[in-house]
Amino acid sequence: MKLNRKDILGIQDFSVEEINLVLDTAESFIEVSTREIRKVPTLRGKTVINLFYEASTRTRTSFEIAGKRLSADTINISASTSSMVKGETLIDTAKNLEAMNPDIIVIRHSAVGAPHLLAGLLKQSIINAGDGAHEHPTQALLDLMTIRAKKGRIAGLQVAIVGDISHSRVARSNIHGLIRMGAEVRVAGPATMLPRDIEKMRVRAYTKIDEAIRDADIIMMLRIQTEREKHNIFPSLREYAQHFSLNSRNIGLAREDALIMHPGPVNRGVELSPDIADGPRSIILDQVTNGVAVRMALLYLLSGGSD
């Protein structure tokens, strides 16, 4: 089976079959990252450009390693330190990159829809590595992969997502993917961090973490963007942590075999107490490992590969 898509813009319109194709392909790439020679010649001669308008070492490094393990040439452009951007529209920057004939452009941008704009204009494949508070599809795919690998299934699981739901592209992409795969999703956060029409997304919304995590199979804690939350959506980090952190006090509400996820980087003592972050139920580092595999799978499938 092939992925009949030019671009990866969001998880919202992915079918069950497509998600399974990506996850199955990613699982086959897990082996590549653990063998002696961690490299396959699959994308030799292909050029992958990582165009990051927001700084993100973690995601950029994951894509860069994924590209190199497939033997692609990788080019990093950090638009925050780049002159390319000066006085130039996003469209002009993209058209210029297109003219250099890369194969895939991975873009992170603070503006919702930036990757979609490029996808419509350029002949290259575009991968959305996060656009504003909209979507972060590769994160959702690596999360789905991690859940499926650990639990053997996604359908029927109770998944709690806790934090700033309104501003989280991680939450949005995961909700789409989890619902599509048959999980039940509850979200929890301060009332100011819950989108008004959240229930249209077919999730149950709570303003208390305890209600969301009760009997949950999976608890996904979102990162508080301390650098973004300057507008006093909540009074203080300390107060947020008192009400919304996952810790030894409330973890008992979840199922005994509940697993803990976080997209990273973790603010220790804010979203998670250290014992939870490092405890046996945490699968945070599995997410990171699977992130490289999912990105290898997407680069491979967008280049015409099949499972």
Added chain:
Amino acid sequence: MKLNRKDILGIQDFSVEEINLVLDTAESFIEVSTREIRKVPTLRGKTVINLFYEASTRTRTSFEIAGKRLSADTINISASTSSMVKGETLIDTAKNLEAMNPDIIVIRHSAVGAPHLLAGLLKQSIINAGDGAHEHPTQALLDLMTIRAKKGRIAGLQVAIVGDISHSRVARSNIHGLIRMGAEVRVAGPATMLPRDIEKMRVRAYTKIDEAIRDADIIMMLRIQTEREKHNIFPSLREYAQHFSLNSRNIGLAREDALIMHPGPVNRGVELSPDIADGPRSIILDQVTNGVAVRMALLYLLSGGSD
């Protein structure tokens, strides 16, 4: 034929034969950038260092892609964020790089003559990627390549260059190259942006864009360096645009088949109105594509390759 040069410092002393050699070689590399596997093993085991003392994502990316398509190892050094530079002279930095045995050093520097200084000191090949307001030979070569490909010839064409002629290394290198190849060159800009002795370069100078572009085959618009022009050489961008932008009002003065060039990034609404920048006569993106090919050609020829 081989290029009997150790370095590419400026276009001023290039012969017609040398320019044609570079352009012919570059044309053969155009094909590499569009094939399925965009890579040839020509420079395997060679190391190319991009040493940029001025930020330039565009030119650096073009050289990096050119190097990688030839299978060279590429190393980027951004001197603006580099500790190498602290308390160290350019010569010491260069001597240190030489000691690491690279093959080619691509340098951009705000000081006129910086690449020439290195070329005299180092055994490696030096490519000037722009030195102050002096020369930008790879830009001129990619411009010549684009003109030749589009018009079938360079000799006898009327080429207008419009903008801040005094401070433009793009203008200077293009004037040398165009005159050498037999084109006729007119320049236009505010009187404060025209070098006093411009006519010694065998071009005609105007202070009105209309006079320069009348019956032109090629119009080359220069980028206004908004970040550099702090010294009020002209009153405002708006006033500059009123007098020196290319737009639907004045484009009719040029030949009907006139082509529009710009080294990028374009300040839309300043040098070019958007309809001109995106119109059918614009060959701005061809310039970008040819930029990769010209840089591949130069890396190849400096490494001893022949056409």
Added chain:
Amino acid sequence: MKLNRKDILGIQDFSVEEINLVLDTAESFIEVSTREIRKVPTLRGKTVINLFYEASTRTRTSFEIAGKRLSADTINISASTSSMVKGETLIDTAKNLEAMNPDIIVIRHSAVGAPHLLAGLLKQSIINAGDGAHEHPTQALLDLMTIRAKKGRIAGLQVAIVGDISHSRVARSNIHGLIRMGAEVRVAGPATMLPRDIEKMRVRAYTKIDEAIRDADIIMMLRIQTEREKHNIFPSLREYAQHFSLNSRNIGLAREDALIMHPGPVNRGVELSPDIADGPRSIILDQVTNGVAVRMALLYLLSGGSD
């Protein structure tokens, strides 16, 4: 012979046999850096991450070139401009990198012991590229290699190290390595720059450069960290230079065949007068060349290679 170590953390506990193994291996790699195709497939499919919490173009470039000449994939992470670091502990950053399955992590960090912390936690090999004022083992190894190559031996040589001994990881690592290899070491610096218990390291300490360099075979000048020395350890650079620079006035005190070393970048006129830095006794650029070879040797040996 193989290097039976997972990590390179410091030179302090290296045996004579181990140092000789690294130096012998490095010498065999010198040839690779000067041949036509400067590349061997030894580390194909291996991933080397350069994780630099302190800016250092020189050392990072040396490691990057070393990795690429061995065909490893190299990933640069500059933590100073990285979001990875925001709100994340060093341990979490390291655990995240580990989860991406690299083979070797090269780390520079301002905190003493940072590489040791990682080495204890991660399954990957860690190379210390400088930790605070503690150790810089690859610098010491390249210095030992340079001395051995130029003098034919290390044992019995008189080596003077001059500068800010207290805050220099270069001094500390070199003292350990030189003493281990049988050299005699004298240090000189302002009294405020000499560690109180320096003589426990089996060196002789002086507060006058003349006493330290008298009859020396090797003079190693340390870089004054002008960006760090804000706390007025000495009154001014000029005064420091008057008392502790190596110049035509005092060089005559050393042996006639004395060689001059400096880890770079040189503050000309401060540690060294220009005639000394560029003179026939200076082996500063040999150090740079040997730096690439030593780092190739370490990457190779840590990957299981033998001499």
